Amino acid sequence: MPPPAPPVFATDVDADHRSGFVSFVGRPNAGKSTLTNALVGTKVAITSDKPQTTRTVVRGIVHRSDAQLVLVDTPGVHRPRTLLGERLNDLVAATWGEVDVVAVCFPADEKIGPGDRFIAAEVAKLKHTVKVAVATKTDLAGPERIGEHLMAISALGTDLDIEWAEIVPVSATAGDQVGLLADLLVPLMPPGPPLYPEGELTDSPEEVLVAELIREAALDGVRDELPHSIAVLVEEMELREDRPADKPLLDVHAILFVERDSQKGIVIGRKGARLRQVGTAARQQIQTLLGTPVHLDLRVKVAKDWQRDPRQLRKLGF
Numbered sequence: 001m002p003p004p005a006p007p008v009f010a011t012d013v014d015a016d017h018r019s020g021f022v023s024f025v026g027r028p029n030a031g032k033s034t035l036t037n038a039l040v041g042t043k044v045a046i047t048s049d050k051p052q053t054t055r056t057v058v059r060g061i062v063h064r065s066d067a068q069l070v071l072v073d074t075p076g077v078h079r080p081r082t083l084l085g086e087r088l089n090d091l092v093a094a095t096w097g098e099v100d101v102v103a104v105c106f107p108a109d110e111k112i113g114p115g116d117r118f119i120a121a122e123v124a125k126l127k128h129t130v131k132v133a134v135a136t137k138t139d140l141a142g143p144e145r146i147g148e149h150l151m152a153i154s155a156l157g158t159d160l161d162i163e164w165a166e167i168v169p170v171s172a173t174a175g176d177q178v179g180l181l182a183d184l185l186v187p188l189m190p191p192g193p194p195l196y197p198e199g200e201l202t203d204s205p206e207e208v209l210v211a212e213l214i215r216e217a218a219l220d221g222v223r224d225e226l227p228h229s230i231a232v233l234v235e236e237m238e239l240r241e242d243r244p245a246d247k248p249l250l251d252v253h254a255i256l257f258v259e260r261d262s263q264k265g266i267v268i269g270r271k272g273a274r275l276r277q278v279g280t281a282a283r284q285q286i287q288t289l290l291g292t293p294v295h296l297d298l299r300v301k302v303a304k305d306w307q308r309d310p311r312q313l314r315k316l317g318f
């Protein structure tokens with residue numbers, strides 16, 4: 001693994017300090033990204049009124065004197081219709097298993113529907129993760145409707161055998177009860193020191209997106225067992241110096257991690273042919289995303305059993 005950037009941690013951490021990971025889940029447009037931003041207080045996640053723009057795991061970090069909440073913003077979960085959809089759902093499921101709290105968002109301006117039930121049923125399968133329900137967008141509903149909505153969430157929990165640790169109504173855009181939500185999440189985190197340096201709000205969304213594009217290219221056409229074993233870390237992304245202003249070039253250095261030597265061979269291919277294909281496909285995607293010509297330096301490394309190593313998982317953005 002590459003050496004991590006030198007962290008600057010808070011020095012006067014008291015013994016009651018708590019820290020952990022929270023994943024907001026919910027159907028597309030449920031308001032997860034907006035809530036993440038409201039909690040962090042800065043725009044870090046990608047929000048849009050078009051469903052499913054969030055295609056990757058972007059973290060926001062809430063720093064408090066008593067706790068650090070690391071928010072994992074997962075893609076909107078939906079019934080898989082495409083292979084990519086299945087992969088995204090796999091990514092979501094992998095994220096859910098790693099976090100301390102899964103918070104399910106149910107928008108208050110809409111009745112609970114089949115999409116919400118599908119997600120809640122998936123959440124119900126996580127036996128060891130604390131579950132919280134969040135009624136989002138309360139500014140779009142009257143008191144009576146909000147009351148009904150909270151009852152419906154509670155009934156859904158009973159139906160699916162989910163024990164909600166909390167059911168919290170919030171409006172991220174009005175800033176209503178967002179602080180309360182953070183207050184309620186803190187005691188649900190395990191005791192521990194901050195996981196991230198003070199002041200860090202998120203991994204760069206661009207780097208996370210670029211990593212996801214490379215991962216997608218590497219997954220294209222590989223056999224079933226490999227997808228779960230591939231992870232990508234973008235080490236460095238920098239505009240090359242000494243380029244004319246109208247001919248910029250972005251240097252991207254990334255590492256593709258696999259779990260075993262045998263997988264390394266598969267990813268690299270005969271005389272490196274497959275890795276070159278992956279590099280070309282990923283480079284084109286990155287250029288389209290960022291609008292800049294890209295030089296991609298892609299290396300393959302074995303990180304033994306990274307899937308079972310929470311530290312590595314976090315570093316890789318899971």
Ligand SMILES: Nc1nc2c(ncn2[C@@H]2O[C@H](COP(=O)(O)OP(=O)(O)OP(=O)(O)O)[C@@H](O)[C@H]2O)c(=O)[nH]1
Pocket residue numbers: 026027028029030031032033034035046047048049050051052053054075076077136137138139140170171172173174
């Ligand atoms: N009125 C109101 N609108 C909200 C609130 N939260 C989110 N929205 C809007 O709802 C839409 C979807 O919000 P997002 O935060 O992007 O939803 P998401 O769940 O992250 O969506 P995906 O990335 O598609 O899964 C956007 O147009 C937001 O502005 C809220 O509290 N009140």
